[in-house]
Amino acid sequence: MNRHAxxxxxxxxxxxxxxxxxxRWAEQRGLPRLRGHHAGVERVRQIVEACPGLGIRTLTxxxxxxxxxxxxxxxxxGLMALFRRYIRSEAARLKDEGVRLRFIGDHGRLDSRLRQLxxxxxxxxxxxxxxxxxxxxxxxxxxxxxxxSRRMAEAVAAGRIAPAQIDAALLADMLDTAPLPDPxxxxxxxxxxxLSNFLLWQAAYAELAFTDTLxxxxxxxxxxxxxxxxRCRERRFGxxxxxxxxx
Numbered sequence: 001m002n003r004h005a006x007x008x009x010x011x012x013x014x015x016x017x018x019x020x021x022x023x024r025w026a027e028q029r030g031l032p033r034l035r036g037h038h039a040g041v042e043r044v045r046q047i048v049e050a051c052p053g054l055g056i057r058t059l060t061x062x063x064x065x066x067x068x069x070x071x072x073x074x075x076x077x078g079l080m081a082l083f084r085r086y087i088r089s090e091a092a093r094l095k096d097e098g099v100r101l102r103f104i105g106d107h108g109r110l111d112s113r114l115r116q117l118x119x120x121x122x123x124x125x126x127x128x129x130x131x132x133x134x135x136x137x138x139x140x141x142x143x144x145x146x147x148x149s150r151r152m153a154e155a156v157a158a159g160r161i162a163p164a165q166i167d168a169a170l171l172a173d174m175l176d177t178a179p180l181p182d183p184x185x186x187x188x189x190x191x192x193x194x195l196s197n198f199l200l201w202q203a204a205y206a207e208l209a210f211t212d213t214l215x216x217x218x219x220x221x222x223x224x225x226x227x228x229x230x231r232c233r234e235r236r237f238g239x240x241x242x243x244x245x246x247x
Contacts, residue, residue, distance in 0.1 A: 012231055014058035015051075016183040016206070018198055019044070021190030021214030034078040039216035041086055048099065050220040051131050054227055058132040058180055060104075062198050066140035069109065080114060083137065087117045091124055098130030104176035105139030106147065132180060139176070141200030148174035177202055185230050187223075189215045207233060 019040055026036030044061065051059050064079060094101055103118045110118075118137075151174050155161045161170070172178060182202040186195065191212040195203065209226050211218070 011055070012184045012207075012227055013056065014060070014181050014183045014185075015056050015227075016060040016062070016186045016199055016203070017047070018062045018186070018188040018192075018196060019215040019218075020188055020192055022216060024190065025214040025216045033075055034082070036216060037079060037082055041082065043216055043218055044086075045090070046220055047218070047223060048094075048131070048133060049097070050223065054224055056131070056227075058134065058183075060134040060136060060177075060183060060199070062136045062139070062196075064105075064137050064139070065197060066106065066138060066143050067197065069138070080111065084114055084117055087114075087121050091121050094121075094133070095125050095128065098128045099125060099133050100128030100131070101125045102132060102134045102180075103137050104134060104144075105137045106143055107138055109138055134177065134180065136198070139198075141195070141197045143197075144176050145171075145201055147176075172201070175201060182206065184235075185209060185227070187211070187226060189213050189218050205235075207235065 022036035022040040023033040024036070025039060026033050029035075048059060051057075063083070068079075069076065101121050103122065107115055107118070148171055152161070152166055152171065156163055156166075177199070182204070183199060183206045185207045186199065186203050187209045188194075188196075189211055191210070193210045199206075207230050209230060211222065211226070213222060
């Protein structure tokens, strides 16, 4: 399948989720913000387990953005420790369930222990064919496009490509998400209605769904309900609806 072609109009196979609301969930309960992130990890486990049965082949999760580095040192440090713990605790289970884990983003700011664990887990799960689980860590959509543009400029300077060869397909191949298909659906929890620098290129034709539910409260049932509603939408990708062409 050509990953740059329009997705199957009748199918939702790749879902991307902006997992928002962990901190507010904790604050509403008088708990430290990190407790909300720990609760969010348990929700990740449940959604990942449910994906194959719901017809999802790729799940991309926005775990930590380039803007999240502005948070307090305590929260950032706690999140990094949580990511390391998640990798160690989930590696065997994900491998057994046929989940292939991939990480996207600019990982230069991550500590070496975390980077090593990420590389190890990608290798451990590389044979998974049931679900591609993509974790956006230290990721920003604008930053991704800048890095892809820089790689194209370097290729032109080195004589590997000519400027006339640069097109949308080439840029897409330079993005962190290559060779995965673009998302069919982007979900954001917690009531916010924006993409917040997430998959800006890839989500050009994605369906969008927003829910007031905070991420730690986002259940598999609600996930399934959103999928059912979106699968009833007519996805045209800029074309005229077939019923109008026939009339």
